[in-house]
Amino acid sequence: MPNQIFINLNNAAINEIRKGNLVSAFRMLSHACNAAGKRHNNHVEGGSDTFKYSWIDCSRKLVPLFRKHSKFREGSAEFLWLKFLKIETPKGLENTNHLCACGYSWVLWYNLGIISALLGTPTCKAGRMLLDQALRLFDRVQNRLQPEPDSKHWSLLQLAVMNNRVCVLKDLAKDDEMLDGLVDIGLACSRAWKKLDTPDYDFFHWVAETHLLGNVAVAA
Numbered sequence: 001m002p003n004q005i006f007i008n009l010n011n012a013a014i015n016e017i018r019k020g021n022l023v024s025a026f027r028m029l030s031h032a033c034n035a036a037g038k039r040h041n042n043h044v045e046g047g048s049d050t051f052k053y054s055w056i057d058c059s060r061k062l063v064p065l066f067r068k069h070s071k072f073r074e075g076s077a078e079f080l081w082l083k084f085l086k087i088e089t090p091k092g093l094e095n096t097n098h099l100c101a102c103g104y105s106w107v108l109w110y111n112l113g114i115i116s117a118l119l120g121t122p123t124c125k126a127g128r129m130l131l132d133q134a135l136r137l138f139d140r141v142q143n144r145l146q147p148e149p150d151s152k153h154w155s156l157l158q159l160a161v162m163n164n165r166v167c168v169l170k171d172l173a174k175d176d177e178m179l180d181g182l183v184d185i186g187l188a189c190s191r192a193w194k195k196l197d198t199p200d201y202d203f204f205h206w207v208a209e210t211h212l213l214g215n216v217a218v219a220a
Contacts, residue, residue, distance in 0.1 A: 003101060006032040007051075007087045010108055013115075014084050017058050020065050022115055029112040036101035036108060051104045052088040053153070059083070062118070076167035077118060079207045081160040084111050106144040110161065113137035117168050131168050138165040155192035159204045162188060166211060182208050 013028040059082040066077045085107045113134045120130030141161050145154060162185045169178040185208045193201050 003036075003099060003104070004089075006036045006101065006108065007089065007104065010104075010111060011086050013111065014056050014058075014086050017084060017115070018056070018061055020061055022119060026112070026115045026119060029108055029115060033105070033108045033112055036105045053107060054086045054088060055083045055156075056086055057083045066118070075121065076170045079163070079167050079210070080114060080117060081163045081203070082114065083160065084114065085157075106141050109137040109144075110141045110157070113141065113161075114164060117164060117171075120168075120171070122171050122173065128172070131172050134168045135165065135172070138168065150191075152195040155188070155195050156200060159185065159188050159192065159196075159200075163204055163207055166207070170211060178211065182212050 009028045009032040013025040013032075016022075016025040016028065062082050063078070087104050087107055116130045116134035116137065119127075120134060121127030122131065138161050142158075142165070145158050145161065162181060166178055166181040166185065169175075169181060185204060189201060189205055189208070
């Protein structure tokens with residue numbers, strides 16, 4: 001299947017998320033992830049500028065939606081970074097079907113990871129499977145980020161993944177790993193504070209501080 005189909009599925013899923021249709025978005029992204037992964041066999045790298053990405057803030061739709069459910073009150077949904085990524089192909093490079101899907105597949109993992117975290121819950125087996133999937137997906141994105149240059153976009157993405165990974169670890173009661181993740185967020189914030197917009201920096205700092213204080217209170 002052509003790359004453009006998977007890119008269109010990703011972007012259509014973002015539109016579904018903006019409408020609050022998380023299950024529909026989950027199905028689209030799951031199909032895109034599974035199918036795009038099969039294209040990695042014929043690896044032709046397109047370069048760092050082949051695909052462009054834009055942040056889509058879905059928090060205004062999702063936060064009120066989840067406030068109606070116990071998961072929001074009991075879990076870490078309110079601390080998730082709810083900006084998703086749309087994929088764009090620059091003009092002049094419309095035909096990218098000969099390229100490997102690894103150039104954009106990490107976007108599919110990132111978006112599906114957030115949806116899996118939103119739909120998951122530690123209170124049942126199926127819900128824990130979704131949280132485990134979210135954790136695996138965020139780990140894959142984090143590994144993909146390591147060789148990328150230090151910039152505002154990549155710093156923001158790195159913190160977004162770290163933040164959402166910590167939220168999933170908290171819901172899975174993996175406290176030691178969560179504390180390690182909070183330390184990583186603190187270090188990343190100290191490196192990136194000059195690059196990030198103030199609201200973004202304040203959010204990540206607030207989440208890390210809130211989780212840390214909550215963990216100290218439980219220990220006490």
